[in-house]
Amino acid sequence: MSLQSIVESSRQMLDDKAAAALLDVTPGTLSVWRSTGRYNLPFVKVGRKVRYRHSDIEAWLQKRYRESGATA
Structure with missing residues (x-):
């Protein structure tokens, strides 16, 4: 990574x-x-600070998307 x-x-x-x-x-x-x-929402801890990557939040939301009330 550069x-x-x-x-x-x-x-x-x-x-x-x-x-x-x-x-x-x-x-x-x-x-x-x-x-x-x-x-399981990914986060980054730097010292006492907590940060979230926008891309991680988007991916997490996508995984939670449901077309029906089924939770499986």
Whole structure:
């Protein structure tokens, strides 16, 4: 991975407030999901900061898409 691609990837990172707004949940909800493992939403931890890649959120949402009420 080149330095340019790493820098570009970091620019696409969302903090917990931005990610929560995108998902229409609270930052506290994201915190619970991270700590309990309830949902497998990937995140990046840098020190005490938590970041989400926009592409990871999009992929996670796509996996959760359902055409009917079936959960399988």
